[in-house]
Structure formats: C-alpha cells, structure tokens
Amino acid sequence: MHTNLTLINTIAAGLGLALILGFICARVKLPALVGYLLAGVIIGPYTPGFVADTEIASQLAEIGVMLLMFGVGLHFSLDDLLSVRKIALPGAVVQMVVATLMGMAMASWWGWAIGPALVLGISLSVASTVVLLRALESLGILGSITGRIAVGWLVVEDLAMVLVLVLLPPLAGFLGGHPPDSSGAESVGTALGLTLLRVGGFVALMLLVGRKLFPWLLWQVTRTGSRELFTLCVVAAALGIAFASAELFGVSFALGAFFAGMVLRESEFSHRAAEESLPLRDAFAVLFFVSVGMLFDPYVLIEEPVHVLGVVAIIVVGKSLAAVALVLLMRYPLHTALTISASLAQIGEFSFILVGLGAQLGLMPDEGHSLVLAGALISIALNPLLFKAIEPLRQLLREHSLLVRRLEARDDPLAELPRSTEAKYLSRQVVLVGYGRVGRRIAQALKAAGQPFVVADQNRERVEALRAKGMAAVVGNAGDPEVLIQAHIAQARMLVIATQDTLSLHQMIETARTLNPEIQIVVRSHNEDEAERMKAAGVGTVFLGEAELAHAMARHVLAPPPLEKAH
Structure with a gap:
C-alpha cells in the first residue's frame, strides 16, 4: 500500500543534512547557518538527487518564523518598542526608500521597466527577521538598546x-503589469484605508483584550499541573494568534506571532x-534556512554573475552605508550604527x-526572482561574518x-x-550603567536612600526623559x-553595571x-558560567539573577514567623 511520506521525507532530509553540513561548517570556523543553506541547495529542485517538497518546506519555515517572533515578543514589552520609536520609525522608512531607489536605478540601467524595477528595489530593502534574531541572540544583545532598535526597525x-x-x-495596471481585476485610484485609496483599519x-x-485574556488563559492551564498542556497552550497561542491575525486582519504571520508573545509577556x-x-x-x-x-538556482551565478554582484552589493554595502549614516545622524554611537547596519545587510x-x-x-x-534568491542566500551566508567584523572595523575607523573621530567627539548636549x-553628582556618586528594568529599580532604591547617582544609557529618549525629571544622565x-x-x-x-550588553563589560571595568x-564595581550577570568567569577575572561583586532570587526566597522561608496576637 502506497503511503505519501512527503512531509516526513522533507523534515528528515532537511534536518539530517543540515546537522551534518552545519557541523562541518562549525569545525572549519564557518557559521553553522551556511551549512543549513547548503543543505537546502542539495535537496532543492535545482540540483541532482533527492528533491524535497518545496511547498511543505516553505510552510515549515513559516512556522519557524512564527515561533521565533513569538519568542522575541515574550522578551519585548510595548515600552521597549515605544522607547526606540524615534529612531526605528524614521530610520526604517528612510532606509527602505534609499535601498528601493538604489535597486530601481540598477534595474533601470539593466533596461527593466519601472514596475519590475520598483518591485526589485522594494524586495532588496527589507531584512529577514529570522536572520536578525538569530544573530542578535548569538551575540547576547537581543535585550540591549541596540537589539531593541534593530527589532523595532524590523517591526516597522x-x-x-x-x-x-x-x-x-x-x-x-499603472506599473505595466496585469492587475487581477479593474483597479483605479479609488480602489487604491480603499485598499490603503482598509489595511490601516x-x-x-x-x-x-x-493590547486591550489580549493582554488580559491570554495571561489569564495561561494561568488556568498552569493550574492543571500538566506540563504538556502548558507547552500545548504556548504553541497553540503562538500559531493560533499568528494565523488568526493573517486571516482576519491581513497582518503577516510574523507580526501576529510577535504581538502574541508581547501580550503573553504580561x-x-x-x-x-x-x-x-x-x-x-x-x-x-x-528548516527556515533549509527552505x-x-x-x-546555482546556475544564476554562471548566467548572470554581474547582476548577482550588483544585487548583493546593494543588500550588503548600500543598505549598510545608508543605515550607518542614519543612525549616526541621530547621534547614536558608532558601535550602534555598525551593529544596526550589519543587522539589515540581508x-x-x-x-x-x-x-x-x-x-x-x-x-x-x-531573472529577477532568481537574482533576489541569490542575493538572499549570499547575504544570509555573509551576515555572521559582518557581525564579527564590527569591532575590528570600528577600531580601524577610529x-x-x-x-x-569628529563624529564621536561632536558637541552632543546629551553626551x-x-x-x-x-x-553631589560629580564626586562620591554612583555611576549606573543601564536604565532598563533592573537599572530602574536600582535607581529608585538609590534615590530613596539619598545616594546621588549618574545614569549612563545608550537610549537617547530615555536620557532625555531622565534629564527632564532633573536627574543626572x-x-x-x-x-x-x-x-x-x-x-x-x-x-x-x-560603578554599577546593570545593562544586558556584556560585550563592552571588560572595557568599562578597565576604564573605571x-x-x-x-x-x-558591581556587575549584573545572566548565567552561572558567565558569573564564574567574571569572578575568576576579578571584575568585582557579581550578582546572578537566579541566585539572588533564591537567596531572597530562602530568607523569607527561614525568617521567624510573626508573633500571633493574643485574643
């Protein structure tokens, strides 16, 4: 009896080959995701041998996008999103416009009409959420101000x-194509209005209903004591909200899953x-990278090498330069500008x-379809290398x-x-690095104790708000x-270091x-291994979140019970 095992074949071949090639790439000091991409090329329809089902692979990849964006939403609050709006909103819009114009100019030089040139330009202007999040997570900066800017940028x-x-x-029809039905100016305005609505x-x-309903639902499932029901509830919420948002509101799966995570964060x-x-x-x-x-199609590298080079140049070089210029114009530091540019270079x-x-x-x-896919594959493979080059490039430029040097030494009133x-803020004060959820609570305790302190934070909007309250920042x-x-x-x-960005930790300590x-020096750590390395290096007093929570709970448990009132 014949049984259709397309789904099983696709998952088994994709994950198995990705494991082998990812391991080989890791051993030769290449990013593992290069191996995942090569696994997809090998089982794809353009190479001989076994061919996996492309449609099923793309749907599995879409599930990956939903789950990844859901996970980001679980660590990303509405306040985090709003705190970077002044850079993420104008930055994303301007960068997309610049990249679109570059793509249109190149396509016009090839002899393309205005419509295809516009579609190509827009397709080169938007970065992959999955690639960005994997890069930020691997660097441990997803929760930093730079990570929040990058995520906010991609949400826009x-x-x-x-x-x-x-x-x-x-x-x-206006762009030279064949619309699915008769379209006019009125239908364009109607489509825009309905989409915004x-x-x-x-x-x-x-935000109004989900923030109350879904945390309540999670609590009800937790009360059953069933771990599998809890996991099922989490996955069902992620995929269900993402699917419903796409079907009922026309929002992308990724965006729907992101907001699902944000509301469950409550x-x-x-x-x-x-x-x-x-x-x-x-x-x-x-499976996303495999898909x-x-x-x-590898043959596009042979048939159109110059066009492929042009597409990759716009994605990796053109978008990066535009992002660097925009972030620096908004008076953010060079390291932030380079990190954002690397995040968008795919x-x-x-x-x-x-x-x-x-x-x-x-x-x-x-031809355009093949060029965009080639640009995606090459830019995704190069992206981890760009992140590794950030610090050496920063030092070289300085x-x-x-x-x-003039940009970094410019007269910035907030610097x-x-x-x-x-x-009292200039001597014997506490210097507090980072004003996030942890830093804010430390600041409140210092203020209540009458201890002067100065806040150092990368978020301009946050520093402006602190200055408006009369605080030193x-x-x-x-x-x-x-x-x-x-x-x-x-x-x-x-010096109290309460930021999640640990990449600059040793430089802060050395300078201090x-x-x-x-x-x-007091340092916040995020895991036991990191805390042990910090203590061994003699960085100062290290606080581990889980350990401090355990100590606080133990003190409460061991505290003497309150005396009962006599009746």
Missing part, C-alpha cells in the same frame, strides 16, 4: 511590507513559556513573498578616519552633564571611555579602574 519594515503587499495588486484594529485588540509564566518553546523554535528556524537554500522571507506576488502580476521576470549639575555606550569620563567616573564611589583604582 514588516508593517510597511504589509501595506506594499496590499497596494501592489491595485497599482499593477485592519492593522490598527488588530493592534488595539491585542503573564508571570512568560519565562517558562519561552523555555518550553525554545527547542521547537530552534528546529524550525533551521531558503531549496529555492536557490534579505529574506518578505522579499520572497513580494517577488512571488510581482511575478503573478507580471511585474517580475524570472584610528584612520578623521571624520569618524555630557550640564554645567549646572550639582556638585549621559547618553552613549559606556564601553567608550569618553562616556564614563563624562559621568565623572574618576571621582565616583561605585584606570581612572579610579579604588572604585567599587
């Missing part, structure tokens, strides 16, 4: 692409939900959807570029304390000596001890 891009996908069919309705429903079990869904997220994320490789799932729709509407030739700052990455100098670290009593050998 996702919203913009939802509008593009809705507006492209009614505009196809649906997206706004979805966001409002999730539950006290959000950390457990993140842990329970982690294995599934990792497995399906691998990208399956779509790639394309992925939305680009595939757009070129597919363009082909249906007669706005994308077969040493050899007068312009970079130094005002002349009117009281003397400077903006910048505390890994740069200039930031700690402006916080008067040389006269400080203590060079300028103030007697300073006390």
Whole structure:
C-alpha cells in the first residue's frame, strides 16, 4: 500500500543534512547557518538527487518564523518598542526608500521597466527577521538598546511590507503589469484605508483584550499541573494568534506571532513559556534556512554573475552605508550604527513573498526572482561574518578616519552633564550603567536612600526623559571611555553595571579602574558560567539573577514567623 511520506521525507532530509553540513561548517570556523543553506541547495529542485517538497518546506519555515517572533515578543514589552520609536520609525522608512531607489536605478540601467524595477528595489530593502534574531541572540544583545532598535526597525519594515503587499495588486495596471481585476485610484485609496483599519484594529485588540485574556488563559492551564498542556497552550497561542491575525486582519504571520508573545509577556509564566518553546523554535528556524537554500538556482551565478554582484552589493554595502549614516545622524554611537547596519545587510522571507506576488502580476521576470534568491542566500551566508567584523572595523575607523573621530567627539548636549549639575553628582556618586528594568529599580532604591547617582544609557529618549525629571544622565555606550569620563567616573564611589550588553563589560571595568583604582564595581550577570568567569577575572561583586532570587526566597522561608496576637 502506497503511503505519501512527503512531509516526513522533507523534515528528515532537511534536518539530517543540515546537522551534518552545519557541523562541518562549525569545525572549519564557518557559521553553522551556511551549512543549513547548503543543505537546502542539495535537496532543492535545482540540483541532482533527492528533491524535497518545496511547498511543505516553505510552510515549515513559516512556522519557524512564527515561533521565533513569538519568542522575541515574550522578551519585548510595548515600552521597549515605544522607547526606540524615534529612531526605528524614521530610520526604517528612510532606509527602505534609499535601498528601493538604489535597486530601481540598477534595474533601470539593466533596461527593466519601472514596475519590475520598483518591485526589485522594494524586495532588496527589507531584512529577514529570522536572520536578525538569530544573530542578535548569538551575540547576547537581543535585550540591549541596540537589539531593541534593530527589532523595532524590523517591526516597522514588516508593517510597511504589509501595506506594499496590499497596494501592489491595485497599482499593477499603472506599473505595466496585469492587475487581477479593474483597479483605479479609488480602489487604491480603499485598499490603503482598509489595511490601516485592519492593522490598527488588530493592534488595539491585542493590547486591550489580549493582554488580559491570554495571561489569564495561561494561568488556568498552569493550574492543571500538566506540563504538556502548558507547552500545548504556548504553541497553540503562538500559531493560533499568528494565523488568526493573517486571516482576519491581513497582518503577516510574523507580526501576529510577535504581538502574541508581547501580550503573553504580561503573564508571570512568560519565562517558562519561552523555555518550553525554545527547542521547537530552534528546529524550525533551521528548516527556515533549509527552505531558503531549496529555492536557490546555482546556475544564476554562471548566467548572470554581474547582476548577482550588483544585487548583493546593494543588500550588503548600500543598505549598510545608508543605515550607518542614519543612525549616526541621530547621534547614536558608532558601535550602534555598525551593529544596526550589519543587522539589515540581508534579505529574506518578505522579499520572497513580494517577488512571488510581482511575478503573478507580471511585474517580475524570472531573472529577477532568481537574482533576489541569490542575493538572499549570499547575504544570509555573509551576515555572521559582518557581525564579527564590527569591532575590528570600528577600531580601524577610529584610528584612520578623521571624520569618524569628529563624529564621536561632536558637541552632543546629551553626551555630557550640564554645567549646572550639582556638585553631589560629580564626586562620591554612583555611576549606573543601564536604565532598563533592573537599572530602574536600582535607581529608585538609590534615590530613596539619598545616594546621588549618574545614569549612563545608550537610549537617547530615555536620557532625555531622565534629564527632564532633573536627574543626572549621559547618553552613549559606556564601553567608550569618553562616556564614563563624562559621568565623572574618576571621582565616583561605585560603578554599577546593570545593562544586558556584556560585550563592552571588560572595557568599562578597565576604564573605571584606570581612572579610579579604588572604585567599587558591581556587575549584573545572566548565567552561572558567565558569573564564574567574571569572578575568576576579578571584575568585582557579581550578582546572578537566579541566585539572588533564591537567596531572597530562602530568607523569607527561614525568617521567624510573626508573633500571633493574643485574643
């Protein structure tokens, strides 16, 4: 009896080959995701041998996108999103416009018509959420201000692409394609209005109703004591909300899953939900990269090498330079600008959807489809290398570029304390690096105890808000000596590092001890291995979140019971 095992064959072949090639790449010091992409090429329809089902692989990859965005939402609050709106919103819009114009100019030079050139340009302007999140998680900076800016930037891009996908069919006739039905100016306006209404309705429903309903539902399931029901509830919520958002509101699966995670974050079990869904997220994320490789036709590298080079140059170089310029213009530090630019130097799932729709509407030739897929594969493979090059490139630019040194030394009113700052903030004060959820609570305790302190944070909006409240604060990455100098670290009593960005930790400590050998240092750690390494290196007093929680609970348990009142 014949049985259709297409799904099993696709998963087994994809994961098995990805494991082998990922392991080989890791042993030769290449990113493992290069192996995942090569696995997809090998089992794809353009290479001989076994061919997996492309349609099933793409659906499995979509599940991976949903679970990954759900996981990000579990660690990303609405406040985090709003805190980076002043850079993420204009930055994403301007960067998309610049990249689209570059793509259109290149396609016009090839002789393409305006419609296909526009579709190609837009497809090169939007980055892959999956690639970005994997990169930020591997670096441990997803929760940092730089990570929040990058995630907020891509949320804006996702919203913009939802509008593009809705507006492209009614505009196809004007752009030289063949629209699915008769379209006019009125239908374009109607489509835009309905899209904005649906997206706004979805966001409002999730924030007003979802923030109360889904945490309550998770609590009810938890009360059963069944671990499998808890896991099932988490996965069902992630996939169910994502699917419903796409079907009922026209929002992308990724965006729907992201908001699902944000509303479930209100539950006290959000950390457990993140842990329970982690294995599934990792497995399906691998299938995403395999599915990208399956779509790639290697022959395009032989037939159109110059065109492929042009597409990759816009994605990796053009978008990166545009992002660096925009972030620096908004007075963020060079390290943040380089990290954001590396985050955006790739394309992925939305680009595939757009070129597919363009082909249906007669706005994308077969050559364009192959070029976009080639650009995606190459840019995704190069992306981990770009992240590794950030710090060496930053040092090189600072040493050899007068312009970079001038940019970092420019007169930024938030980069130094005002002349009117009281003397108590300039000597024997506490320098608090990071004003997130942990830093904010430390600041509240210091203020209640009457201990003067100076905050150093990379978020300009946060520093502006602190200044408006009369608090001493400077903006910048505390890994740069200039930031700690402006916080008067040389006269400080203590340095408290409460930021999640541990990449600059040793530089902060080195600067502080060079300028103030007697300073006390307190560091926040995120796991036991990291805490042990910090203690062995003598960085100061290290606090581990789980350990401090256990100590607090133990003190409560062992505390003497209160005396009963006599009746």
